[in-house]
Amino acid sequence: MAYEISIFLENKIGHFKRVTTVLKENKINIRSIFINDTANGWGILNLLVDQPEKAYEVLSEKSISVALREVIALEMKDETGGLDDLLLQVAQAGVNFNNAAGRIIEATGRAILILDVPDYEETIEKLKKQGLKILDDSTVYGRQNESN
């Protein structure tokens, strides 16, 4: 099971950097970024990092509003139409999602699609029935590349 961290951020100069500085100081690597913006001067920053639990702890210590959220990671081919093929299957499984983020696993020809869904358990069942492989967390967080 994989987690992303979600952070409440005001749309003000330097606020995003406050988060990245804390992560850098704690040697936490960001794998992907997705910002959900609103018209009200704030947004939610969704980060996929290599150590989500630790990131949650160190950001919490700085009194930053942060949440750990379960996400679903699916594998796709890193080639033209790879995402389209995967989304066809997700649609056939009858799964709708709120947010998505993607990233490439280096030198493997594979990529990962991260889905943030309203109903985690139910969605996992649907995707499994569809024959899709849910990736384990170390693949998602990219821990095998930590030495890079």
Place this chain on the structure above:
Amino acid sequence: MKREYWQEELEVLHRNELKKLQVERLQATLGHAGRSPFYNKVFQQKNIKADNIKDVEQIWDLPFTTKQDLRENFPYGFLTMPKKEIVRLHSSSGTTGNPTVVFHNRHDLDSWANLVARSLFIAGVRDTDVFQNICGYGLFTGGLGFQYGIEKLGALSIPAGAGNSLRQIKLMRDYGTTAAHAIPSYLGRLYEVFEAEGLDPKKDTQLRIFVIGAEPHTDEQRRRIEEMYGVKAYNSFGLTEMNGPGVAFECEYQDGMHIWEDAYLVEIVNPDTLEPVPDGDYGELVITTLDRQAMPLIRYRTRDITRIIPDRCKCGRTHRRIDRITGRSDDMFIIKGCNVFPMQIEGILLKIPEVGSDYMITLETMNGNDEMVVEVEVKKDWFRGDIRRLESLTRSITAQIRDEVLVKPAVKLVEAGSLPKPEGKAVRVIDLRNGGIKN
């Protein structure tokens, strides 16, 4: 040209005679008041007897009455007579805590209508005028208060209510409105609608008099309104506890508001020491009703800061004038004509764990509109990273505040820890409005 009066004998009454009238009416008021549960107790404790009052200065020996007293004795603790005799109540807004409520019998309503008629008369309104009352009817005193006054005066009243600018303009043009009452900030907005419709109120209406008030404004704002509409605009003062409109009004000289001293005994006190200050010095306005039976109030602390203008007015009226309200001795503020206490907003936020009780209210003018921005913090422990939840939370807080204070706020979520923490007397309200009055 001979000056016209609504009640000449009262308006130019020699001050010695006026003081005698005040003493008589103060005695009668204390007599009524002693029949209410609240004052009965106070008078017994302090051994106060109406007959002992021989001079208005003796008012200084009587205790003050505060908004807190009104709230603690809600709803009927100040009532001097059976409910059978009462014909109307007016009340402040509020869904949390006790509202401020004032009861009137028939005499009180007649007396009030007469004061409003007198006030409109000195601003030049006559029975030949068509008077459009652009303000909310209902529990708010500005609607019915002006309505009865306009009718008493004999002008043709248009009970237009608040808002709906296109309809306001249509009413003005259909019926040839010559006089109107509205809050000053609304008149700026209404003018924009005139412009958008390709109309010039100077040419396309017959307006000649505006009565403005109920929210702080500067003399410059008044002059701007006069220029935009080609009218004379008169400042007015009133508060629910003292009936509503008709407490103090400007005459043709537009130089301070005559406070009707046959109906209201006026004091200006130092808000810290509560000692009286001399005429001309600023302090808190304290008023005793002199012509109210159902719910008289003795030495009521209005919390409004003003001064008595020491000289006699050129109009010849002997009733003294108060200056523009320059601020408050508490933290209440007025926006869009509504009185707002930060505590009301705090009370709502306290019940919402997701945001906690730290908040900041900023009053600002955006595109000619006054806005109340309420900033609240997203509390760490309740944050789930769900954007929809935060958006619905924002909507819910907006609705709750609007229901409480009758003004729709712009609610802004901010990061935890970014608002100042209450240390001693925290500044919770920042007023950046054009001509805004700082506390």
